[in-house]
Amino acid sequence: MKYWRVPFDRDKIDIPHGDIHINIDRCKGCSFCEEYCPRDVLKMSTNYNKKGYHYPDVIKQGECVNCCLCEMICPEFAIFCIESSKDTIQKGMKKGSNQEATS
Amino acid sequence: MTEVATQSKKGETKPKNEKPKAVLRDDYEHPMEIYLRIERFPHIWCATCGIGTVLTAFISGLEKSKLDIEKVTVVSGIGCTGRTAGYLRLDSFHTTHGRAIPFATGLALGNPKLKVVVISGDGDLTAIGGNHFIHAARRNLDLTIICVNNFNYAMTGGQAGPTTPMEAIASTAPYGCYEYPFNLPFLAESSGAVFVARWTALHIRRLTNTIAEALLKPGFSFIEVICPCATLYARRNRLGDGLDLMRFYHDNAIIKHGANTREVDIEYQKQIIVGKFVDIDKPTFLQQRDRFLKNKLGNQFIPYKEPVS
Numbered sequence: 001m002k003y004w005r006v007p008f009d010r011d012k013i014d015i016p017h018g019d020i021h022i023n024i025d026r027c028k029g030c031s032f033c034e035e036y037c038p039r040d041v042l043k044m045s046t047n048y049n050k051k052g053y054h055y056p057d058v059i060k061q062g063e064c065v066n067c068c069l070c071e072m073i074c075p076e077f078a079i080f081c082i083e084s085s086k087d088t089i090q091k092g093m094k095k096g097s098n099q100e101a102t103s
Numbered sequence: 104m105t106e107v108a109t110q111s112k113k114g115e116t117k118p119k120n121e122k123p124k125a126v127l128r129d130d131y132e133h134p135m136e137i138y139l140r141i142e143r144f145p146h147i148w149c150a151t152c153g154i155g156t157v158l159t160a161f162i163s164g165l166e167k168s169k170l171d172i173e174k175v176t177v178v179s180g181i182g183c184t185g186r187t188a189g190y191l192r193l194d195s196f197h198t199t200h201g202r203a204i205p206f207a208t209g210l211a212l213g214n215p216k217l218k219v220v221v222i223s224g225d226g227d228l229t230a231i232g233g234n235h236f237i238h239a240a241r242r243n244l245d246l247t248i249i250c251v252n253n254f255n256y257a258m259t260g261g262q263a264g265p266t267t268p269m270e271a272i273a274s275t276a277p278y279g280c281y282e283y284p285f286n287l288p289f290l291a292e293s294s295g296a297v298f299v300a301r302w303t304a305l306h307i308r309r310l311t312n313t314i315a316e317a318l319l320k321p322g323f324s325f326i327e328v329i330c331p332c333a334t335l336y337a338r339r340n341r342l343g344d345g346l347d348l349m350r351f352y353h354d355n356a357i358i359k360h361g362a363n364t365r366e367v368d369i370e371y372q373k374q375i376i377v378g379k380f381v382d383i384d385k386p387t388f389l390q391q392r393d394r395f396l397k398n399k400l401g402n403q404f405i406p407y408k409e410p411v412s
């Protein structure tokens with residue numbers, strides 16, 4: 001999230017984490033999810049799906065806050081988010097913190 | 104089943120144009136799929152069309168309202184938006200053009216235990232179906248109307264309709280539309296609606312909350328959703344695609360709860376006033392009928408009873 005100041009109690013607040021699931025071939029490449037994800041977790045891939053559309057890639061795995069905005073705004077029911085369980089959070093955090101796009 | 108993208112691991116470079124490794128997760132499907140006739144997917148809506156987003160808002164709003172979905176029914180007319188009923192795994196009806204409200208009226212009066220929702224286009228509801236719209240509002244029938252306003256008759260090729268803003272180009276208005284458009288919230292309120300709101304397809308959470316609220320409101324509730332039509336409205340007016348319209352809504356929508364509906368006209372590419380404009384209490388058609396006839400007929404009047412099943 002883009003903070004203009006870091007909240008005083010940031011260390012005490014349990015920020016939720018989510019796992020993103022993308023049904024690549026259902027996507028029609030509108031980029032709504034990429035544009036409105038508050039954490040910039042998603043980025044449109046340079047690859048194509050079966051239908052010939054670019055689909056979103058998850059570029060910052062551990063940073064998803066499970067706000068489900070991508071799920072709500074997707075007109076194709078192609079993306080959704082599920083709250084990570086404690087152990088997947090740890091994995092996700094290790095794997096993904098500030099990870100850059102690789103494609 | 105659902106194909107799920109895996110995330111690229113740190114330091115791993117993927118060859119260009121190769122699909123990322125995907126895992127098949129049979130244990131997860133989209134949480135909204137239980138409300139959808141997913142076997143009919145992919146749906147017909149164009150890339151960057153906003154109608155699918157309105158459908159997710161409806162499903163979330165329905166969930167939020169905690170209504171028993173066995174008692175919820177959705178009626179649509181004809182048009183791109185008219186296809187929504189057919190994608191919902193509820194008792195849903197795709198009726199003829201302009202006749203969603205008469206059909207819904209029959210359902211609501213035949214079985215008052217039902218929550219009857221109409222999801223349809225601006226043309227369907229306010230052009231060919233305009234008469235039904237004003238009279239359903241006048242009678243305060245217990246209906247929730249969600250009108251997807253994309254400023255044109257999209258399904259038939261982008262003709263100008265009663266909501267096309269002046270100056271906007273349409274297939275039947277090649278030099279721009281010169282008719283005065285309807286101000287739908289004003290039309291609804293002045294016809295008798297008890298709940299009137301407007302959002303855009305971008306105001307997804309507020310729209311969801313408003314839908315939940317409207318579903319629980321007795322009487323005629325009306326929600327206008329300004330929605331991108333990428334293929335016809337946006338393209339013909341050279342406004343880009345659906346994402347550009349979403350950005351436009353972001354920059355130009357102004358939230359004014361309780362705004363006077365007289366003042367919420369939409370002009371071509373100008374500010375869009377959104378919010379909940381009207382929320383009043385008034386007896387519904389059936390409450391009026393029961394009260395009135397009970398008064399006149401006394402014990403002779405037999406009010407509706409739920410059929411024994």
Ligand SMILES: Cc1ncc(C[n+]2csc(CCOP(=O)(O)OP(=O)(O)O)c2C)c(N)n1
Pocket residue numbers: 181182183184185200223224225226227228251253255256257258259
């Ligand atoms: C009686 C009748 N007249 C005309 C049509 C042609 N027709 C089909 S959809 C449509 C307009 C739909 O516009 P709208 O309700 O705004 O829906 P949209 O496609 O924009 O979502 C028209 C005129 C028809 N199907 N039936």
Ligand code: SF4
Pocket residue numbers: 018020036037038039040041042063064065066067068069070071081
């Ligand atoms: S759930 Fe929220 S934070 Fe996570 S990817 Fe979707 S929009 Fe971004």
Ligand code: SF4
Pocket residue numbers: 026027028029030031032033034055056070073074075076077078079
């Ligand atoms: S919002 Fe949905 S359809 Fe649009 S790019 Fe994202 S996943 Fe694809």
Ligand code: SF4
Pocket residue numbers: 147148149151152153154183184253257258331332333334335336
């Ligand atoms: S024609 Fe317009 S309203 Fe119809 S599906 Fe395409 S973008 Fe959506």
Ligand SMILES: [Mg+2]
Pocket residue numbers: 182224225226251252253254255256257
């Ligand atoms: Mg329309």
